[in-house]
Structures are given as structure tokens and as C-alpha cells.
Amino acid sequence: MSLMSPPAVSPSATPFASPFYAPSANIVDLRESATIAVSTRAKALRAAGHPVIDLGAGEPDFPTPGFIVEAAHQALESPSAGATRYTQVEGILPLRQAIAERADTIRRAAGLRGGIEPSDVVVTAGTKQALFNACFALFAAGDEVLVPTPGWTSYYEMIALARAVPIAVRGARECSLKVTPADLRAAATPRTRGLILNSPCNPSGAVYSSAELAAIVECATEHEWWILSDEIYRAISYAGEAASLLSVVDGDSHAAQRLVVVDGVAKSFAMTGWRIGWSIAPSAVSRAMTALQSHTTSNAATLSQHAALAALTNPAAADAAVAAMVREFQRRRDAALELLHAARLDVIEPQGAFYLFVRVGEATADDPEPGTRFARRLLDESGVAIVPGIAFHTPEWIRVSYAAPADDVMEGVRRIVAQRIS
């Protein structure tokens, strides 16, 4: 770990300016999502007839489970469901009830007091919107927000859109790049207002234990920081269920008043296109986020809310579908890891999510982004799309998704190994 104080993430010149358009001050530093950009380029190359293996996308390659699709059909055909109409901005009550009950169950299973109400829940157009609502409602100009790094690309941009400052906090390699309270304390200033946690982590696949989460909660509580916990990959975990912040923060505690948990159906139920996520927050924060959402998108798509309701209220079918997907992800992970280990590549062994994070060089003044150089060459010369680590503020690494057909994963990883040792 570097002993230097961590840098605020610094933007470079805007890519959107034209002779007829000067981007507003709101978005002058904005960048397109690097992960989406890779996928778009891979799709464009494919459309132009190039045989590209796409290991860039963070999207399960499975269809949405049949019982969920069927529930959506039924909602559409039943006029009383109102599936073609607006709903309350914060989402239909049965869905918020189901989300609150699930969250309460997690708390109580850990022996804690629950108390999560439907009024604490806001249903959103994807987890992305829940994160954006929270960043906008909690942070503002001059605030600093700690982002354990590598961190998902949109955290840095969302914090900046709220005019706050994302502070990248690097975790040590020996901790699988996870951060500790000491790392957070070293990065904090009197302007620090909060941090964003993501376990299982995109891009590293690292999972924080309950004890590690509890230590971070203690540190955050001591400093009165907000914790925004992105748990979208929690169901995709290989060594038992990944811990939720809900299972370490008692409902009646001070920490619960400064905790926002976000989650969604996209990854665990292969429902990326349905666009349903949610936040669970103290009710005052939920009211503020609902007001914000009432002026941006209003309710998440009604039909999709009915589909998400089916996903959350049919535990037997849901558990079976999720378990089958997780088994397949694990099979791919194990096979790919075998190749990477045999080639002696430095890879974080993912305990959750569906990404392999591989170190491909040393960032130096002459070669500041070895991961970007590696990714570019891999696409141009070997036809494999991956995401360069710079997207996660770690330029020495690359992210390889195994949410792709198993044969593609293996062939893509073989080509990565070949390029690495050439």
C-alpha cells in the first residue's frame, strides 16, 4: 500500500464538446461508462462480421427464469393489475412489502432487531438509479466520499454528478484489494461524508466477511459517515451466502440511521433488461429520494415491478433458478482459474460476482495504463473484449467477465494467457 494520501479522482478534458455544443458545468467532467463502451464496441465489431469473444459484459448470459416471465404475462393480461399504468413513484406496495420482509428476515436471522418498513423502500429503474438517488440525496459540493478501489466505474461518476468528490482508497493485494478501517481512516479528511461498499465486489469478486463489515461499520459510525452498500451481487457467491450490511447493523442502532442498502434483480435473476432495483434507507432519506425520483423518472416500469414481485415471492422457484446459475458460474470460474494459475498470472480468486481481475503490468510514467494497452491489443489482435482496469481506477489490471458461454470464457482466457506470456 502506498503511504501517500490517496488522490481525488481527477477528470481530464471533456470528450463531448463540439463547435455547436459546450457541455454544461453539470457534465463537463462526465465520461461514458467504460464497461458499456467495451460492450458496445464488441457488438459493433461483431455486427461488422468480426468474430469477437465478448468477455466485457457484466450481464448473465442466461434467460430470465420462466416463472418470472410467466408472471409478467399474467400481469399484462389482467386489467386489475394495472400493469400498463403509472404506479406510486416509490413502487407498488406488494413489491416494497416483499423487499422489506426479505431485509427484515436477514436482520432477524443474524439475531438483530429488524423494523424495516415498506416506507423505507424505494423501487427504482435498476440499482443504478437507486445509487444515483442516494448519491444525490446524501452528498453535495465539497463533500468527499470514499470509494474502495478498484470500484465499480459508475460510483466515481455519480458522486461527481452530485458535485461531491470521489476519493479512491486502494486496498492491499494481500487482502484481495479489500479495504480496512485503517485504509479508510488514512484517506479521510474533515470533509469526508460517507463511503460506498460493494460486496461481492465488481470488479475483483472479493467478498467482505461479517467481521470485516462490522469493523468498517464501527469506523463509519465513529466518524458519522454514511454507508451506501451496493449488494447487487450478494446472491452470486461461492463460499456460502455473502454477508449483507443488514446482518451486521441492528435496526435500532445509530449506524442504521446512516445506512442505505441497494440491491436489484438484474444479476441474481438474469433480469438486466427489466430494470428493477431498490434502496432501503431511513424513511426520511427514502422520502427525499422519492421526491427526487418524482421529477426524474417517476415509477420504475410497472410490468417489470410485477416481474420482480414474482422473483421475490416464489422462494422455491427463485432459489432453484439462482442456485443453477451460481453453479454454472462457479464451474466456469474454476476452469478459468486453473488456466490462469497454471500460467502463473496474478489473479484475485473471486469469491462472488462473475469477474476475474488479473494484473497485467506495473503502472509507470512511461506506461501509465498497462491494462488499457493490454485490452486494446487483445481486442485488435486476438478478438477478445475485456474491460481495462482504468475503468475501476486500477490501471495495472484487466477485468474478464465469465458471464458468457463457457466455451467463449475458456477460449478468451487461453488468448489472454497467450498474450501475457508472449
Ligand code: PLP
Ligand atoms: N452495481 C454494480 C456493482 C454493478 O456491477 C451494476 C451493473 O453492472 C450495477 C450496480 C447496476 O445494476 P442495474 O442493472 O440493476 O442498474
